[in-house]
Amino acid sequence: MTAGLAVRPEAAARRAWQASAVLLCVYAALVATHDGEFWPFSIYPMFSEGGKPWVRTVVYEVEPRAIEGMSWQPQPRESLPGVPFAAREHGIEVIDLAKYISMTQGWDAARVEGLRRMLGEAARGRTLVFHRVSGRVVASPEGPTVHVEYRPFVALDDGAAYHEGAP
Amino acid sequence: MTNLSSAAAGLLGGLSVFDFTSAELPGEARRRRVFEALVMIECAWANLVWAEYIEHVESIAHPLGIAHHVPLDWMLDGRVPWLNAALITACLALGFARRVRWAYAAALVLMLFQYAARYSIGEIPHGANLIGMCLLAFATAPLLFRDRLQAERCVMGFVWLSISVGYVSAACCKLVATGPTWIRGEYMALSIHNKLVDAFAKSGVYAPSALQDLLAEQRWAGTLFSAAGLAFELGSVFVLFARWRPFALGALVSLHLGIGFILEIWFRSATLVLVLLAVPVSWFAWPARERLASGTSRAARSADLS
Numbered sequence: 305m306t307a308g309l310a311v312r313p314e315a316a317a318r319r320a321w322q323a324s325a326v327l328l329c330v331y332a333a334l335v336a337t338h339d340g341e342f343w344p345f346s347i348y349p350m351f352s353e354g355g356k357p358w359v360r361t362v363v364y365e366v367e368p369r370a371i372e373g374m375s376w377q378p379q380p381r382e383s384l385p386g387v388p389f390a391a392r393e394h395g396i397e398v399i400d401l402a403k404y405i406s407m408t409q410g411w412d413a414a415r416v417e418g419l420r421r422m423l424g425e426a427a428r429g430r431t432l433v434f435h436r437v438s439g440r441v442v443a444s445p446e447g448p449t450v451h452v453e454y455r456p457f458v459a460l461d462d463g464a465a466y467h468e469g470a471p
Numbered sequence: 472m473t474n475l476s477s478a479a480a481g482l483l484g485g486l487s488v489f490d491f492t493s494a495e496l497p498g499e500a501r502r503r504r505v506f507e508a509l510v511m512i513e514c515a516w517a518n519l520v521w522a523e524y525i526e527h528v529e530s531i532a533h534p535l536g537i538a539h540h541v542p543l544d545w546m547l548d549g550r551v552p553w554l555n556a557a558l559i560t561a562c563l564a565l566g567f568a569r570r571v572r573w574a575y576a577a578a579l580v581l582m583l584f585q586y587a588a589r590y591s592i593g594e595i596p597h598g599a600n601l602i603g604m605c606l607l608a609f610a611t612a613p614l615l616f617r618d619r620l621q622a623e624r625c626v627m628g629f630v631w632l633s634i635s636v637g638y639v640s641a642a643c644c645k646l647v648a649t650g651p652t653w654i655r656g657e658y659m660a661l662s663i664h665n666k667l668v669d670a671f672a673k674s675g676v677y678a679p680s681a682l683q684d685l686l687a688e689q690r691w692a693g694t695l696f697s698a699a700g701l702a703f704e705l706g707s708v709f710v711l712f713a714r715w716r717p718f719a720l721g722a723l724v725s726l727h728l729g730i731g732f733i734l735e736i737w738f739r740s741a742t743l744v745l746v747l748l749a750v751p752v753s754w755f756a757w758p759a760r761e762r763l764a765s766g767t768s769r770a771a772r773s774a775d776l777s
Contacts, residue, residue, distance in 0.1 A: 331636070
C-alpha cells in the first residue's frame, strides 16, 4: 500500500462493490452448502427456533451408599440428593457433557469409559449422579408455561456405572 | 406515488458504504488504527484460547467448516495448535506493521483450521464471527488497493456490510424458523431457564438475577425485550447509512448488553468492536491540537455557510 497509487474515487467504489458482490456470493455458497456455518461466515441461527425444547446435564455428588435404592423418577431441583458438582472448577465443558449424555442411547462399556475420560481426574474417588434436565413450553389453564424437569440418568463411581433398570 | 419514489430515492441516496471521496476527519485515521489493533488483539487472543482447548479434544466428532474437506486429526497433536497460534500471531503482527500485504490473508486461512479443530465437537458459538469478518475485510482490501487510504476506506465499507448482513441474517433466521411469534414472552422465559441451568451446571449455584426473574415470570416483559432485540437486528441495515450508523450501532451494543445480562452470553469482542465504531470519531482527535483544528475547520465551514 503505497501513497500515490490511488485510483479515481468512482473506479475505487466500483472495484469495492464488485469485490463485495464476490464475497457475498462466496458467503452465500459456503453457508448454503455447510448447514449455515463456515467460519467466519454464518447465517446466525442461534435462538431462531422460539420455544424449542432443550436438554442439559446437571451433576450432583452424593454419598456412595446413596445410589442403593435411588429413585430414577423426575424430582424437583430443590429436593435432589447430594451437592451440586461445579463442572467449571474441574475444567469440564457442560455443553459438551450435555451433548454426550443426550446422544447416549445405552450405557455400554465404551460409553461409560468415554464419560470417565471426559471427566478425567474429577471422577476419581467421587460418586456422581448425572441428571438429564429438559425444558419445554407446555399448555396449561393459565396459558403456555415453562416446564423444567430433572431426571436422574446415570450414576458413576470408581467401580461401576448405574442407571435405571441396571442391577 | 411520486412522493414515495422520491422518499425511496432519498433514502438510497443516503447509502454510504464505500466512501472514497470525503476528506479525512480529525481522529478518523486514529480510530481506524485503534479498530485494527482491537481486531488483531482479539483474533490473537481467540487463537490462544482455542489452542489451549484443542489439547483436550479427542477427535473431530462433528466436522465444521474446513474440517468437512480437510482431515484435521493432525491438528489434535498437542504442539500443532500452539504452533499455529504463534504463526497466526506473527502474520497479524506483520499485517499490522504493513510489512506484508497478504499477511492478514494468511492469518485468516490459518484461523480456519484453528477454529475448525476447536469447535468440531458439537458446540457452535458465534463470538468470534464478527472479528473474523473484520479480519477478512483487512485481508481483502490491501489486495484490491495499493493506496493506503483507499484500502483503509475499503476495509470500513466491508465492515459496515458484514455487520448489516450478519445481524439481518440472524433476524431473518428467527422469522423464517418461528415467524413473528418468536417474540412471545414464554419463549424468552424458556431460554432464560436454559441459561440458568447451564450456569448451575457450571458453578453449582442457582441464582437468577432480578431481571431474569422478571422476564421469566412476566410474559409481557419477555415479549417487549424480544421484540426490541428483533427490531435492533433488523435495524442493523441502517449501518449502511452514515447518518443513521451511530444509532444502529448503539442499538446493537444495547442488544448485546441485553443478551449478556439476560442470557449470560457475552459477545465480548463483537461488543467491543461495535462500541468502538459507534462512538464519535472526534473522540479520537487527540491530542488537543487536532481537536482545535477540527473546531477551527467547523467554525470556518459555518462561516462559509452563513
